[in-house]
Amino acid sequence: MGVKIEVFRMMLYLSFPVAMFWISNQAEYFEEYIVKRKREIFPPDEDLKRKELEDFKERMRVRKEQRTLRSFAVDSEN
Structure with missing residues (x-):
């Protein structure tokens, strides 16, 4: 009887x-x-949302670039 139960449990x-x-x-x-x-x-991208995101990325890139240029200008003065 024990073997049949073990086979059933294994199956x-x-x-x-x-x-x-x-x-x-x-x-x-x-x-x-x-x-x-x-x-x-994640709904499919809409053209308007994509354009807004690209504009935001561009503004952030320009802002970072300006900060970098300002820090280089400060470093070169010292």
């Missing part, structure tokens, strides 16, 4: 992870759940 221990792996790797599940969720969290 249960091995079948559960294999079944979960098989279920989670179904293409339909991936498409329906993961891709839709990703699109909710």
Whole structure:
């Protein structure tokens, strides 16, 4: 009787992870759940938002460049 129980337990221990792996790797599940969720969290870029972000990056780059030039001017005076 003990061997049959051990075989059943071993089959249960091995079948559960294999079944979960098989279920989670179904293409339909991936498409329906993961891709839709990703699109909710990270919506596709809109042209207006992209332009605003590029303008912001350019302003920050110019500001940093001006600060760097000022620090070089101060260093060269001393």
